[in-house]
Amino acid sequence: MKPFFKVQSVARVREHAEAMGPLEAEVVPLAEAPGRTLADPVEASADLPGFERATMDGFALRSADTFGASESSPGYLRLVGEVCMGEAPSLRVGPGECASIGTGGMLPEGTDAVIMVEHTRPAGDALVEVCRPVPPRGNVLGAADDAAQGDLLMPAGQRLRAQDVGLLAALGRDEVPVVRRPRVAIISTGDEVVPVERSPRPGQVRDVNTHTLCAQVYAAGGLPLALGLVRDDPDALEAAVTRGLERSDILVLSGGSSMGARDLTVEVFQSFPGAHLLVHGVSVAPGKPFIWVRAEAGELLGLPGQVTSCMISFHLFVEPLMERLLGRPARSFVRFGRREAVLSRDLPSAQGREEYVRVRLSETAAGAVAEPLFGKSGLIRTLTQSHGLVRVEASCEGLDKGSPVTVLLYQ
């Protein structure tokens, strides 16, 4: 007996994800931090750079000594020494004096600016001719210009880009607490599916979803755990799901697009301790047959078996869950680019469900044009030959040729 279960909106499914919290932290060396997610906020432990630095090669001086200086009426300053790179200068610079300094050097006591060497001329023994004025702090980085001690520099949940890793290096953080990568177990089902290394007989096809899902999990910051192919048989499925749950935070099962197989997936998922059916069908195309059962031991997700539906369902449903486990809002398509374009033709759409249409982009004199590709969702070529997806809202009956659209770009 099948229980009655209402098809939900994509937004409603994401709300189920919002309830989940981040995974625990682990500490990694700075070299392994790029692409990982900060577990704790980062504060400045000290001022950065911590001292006043020259941003140009030239002479450190008192800016007041250069007021009114010009080519026709230069000033003259006594050169009292040189600032060595990487050392606190021991010399003191008084009024009417200067010291030579290189880019990155520390300003000596008594100075508040640096004049570029190009705006000076040597003028005999230990004398420098100054041809321009320089304002206070001119060509100088302040001691706390990059950060003042105690500043919040990065929030928890931030994905670390190259520059963020650079900032951590500047702070002396050679180890970084990051959120553990979500582990995602992947099972493919379907009695017609054979592993990639096997030659399919007539009626058989090779397993595509294991490979696309592994690549997607990895790109989304997770660790894929491919459990391979499982036959559409309750005992085999239950054993595979048990094995997957032991070693993962999320289990993703693809396949079972036929009604019988879908019923079997729900049945097996619901047999696990504490199982609670959260989602059974979503008003979206592709992605309608999505199943989500929350069990004590983890999240059990059933994706459609059609290769295109499976890939798009990953972004719609698995990615937001992974984002939450990493401590971020439950969003989809987070690593996709965005591009404004106009439609090359009418795009009909069924009202009452969200739709994601593959499009090919081309550039014209009038701007970018998005051409919908209407292949069936069992075809992977519509994904390899398209550049991105256009979302058609559930309330929309379709879009006319020439309508402006935002294309979600594959990276």
Next chain:
Amino acid sequence: MKPFFKVQSVARVREHAEAMGPLEAEVVPLAEAPGRTLADPVEASADLPGFERATMDGFALRSADTFGASESSPGYLRLVGEVCMGEAPSLRVGPGECASIGTGGMLPEGTDAVIMVEHTRPAGDALVEVCRPVPPRGNVLGAADDAAQGDLLMPAGQRLRAQDVGLLAALGRDEVPVVRRPRVAIISTGDEVVPVERSPRPGQVRDVNTHTLCAQVYAAGGLPLALGLVRDDPDALEAAVTRGLERSDILVLSGGSSMGARDLTVEVFQSFPGAHLLVHGVSVAPGKPFIWVRAEAGELLGLPGQVTSCMISFHLFVEPLMERLLGRPARSFVRFGRREAVLSRDLPSAQGREEYVRVRLSETAAGAVAEPLFGKSGLIRTLTQSHGLVRVEASCEGLDKGSPVTVLLYQ
């Protein structure tokens, strides 16, 4: 004696990169293929999926038998059997007959379409009532719909996304020839720079560039080889460059922003066998002091030491070179998103040089607004606090508040 050397445009620098060819191929297992670059074009070795498949649960039949069928005037077909998943059906379906079939099943001989189970009703013993017509090939994937044998599916130089890996799986390619990752040796210089684990004394700062460059090289598809800090001393530099060249395709040295240090870099680079100075200064800000020496043993690149300049110079000059070594055109910012926005304020710019300005994006009712951040290029916070870069062309004297701009978005 310094040789005269003319400052070049960014476009001219990229032309030097265009002359370089791709690195050799290596074979990796399919699981390691995501993100790698195809070394050879991929052709379809057979038709895909290779047989006609149902895209819906229902009944395989001759479409002609359904012409004119409706709710009020249904047709009746004799049910002669069931198609088992993963097998070539042995049954033959004649006129006026049908066979039950699941999504993904192989069409039996004699049929050309599938009617969805929702458009049928059981009608007693082995009889199916058909309430709608279905066209020829309706709910059917053709045997060569995904690819026909011999089709060129992907060109050499393609970066493999999840769907491309899926297509390779469908073709049975469990091993993939990809271009070897470019090896990039990284040296930081500057007598004021200390390693990240050391507490800087007054006048010293920690090494940021090694860490940002490693992250950038990795994200660009290369293998970073960090050689650490080297003092501004000719012998030490030469030894480090020699060591780096032995194990890399490209050597990147950051630092030496002061004139003396820059001269030292050029001198050391030019001391290598077959050295040829390609670039010494570029009309771009930041990134002006870029140095490129081509030696017999590899490409020697000198980037500015200022952290922001170093990062942007990587994208301008190192990334296009890596793209070429991977077999693609010499482009910059290839992994950046693009976003149209308007400027929040006037943006002055010096004519005669390209400029890259860090901007922060905010969303308003009228669209995205880009706010220029004018920090000095020694500050990393302008990178961590901005969302991307706006390019101002060399011929442009500046942009007015409200001007439309394309923001290059960090990923």
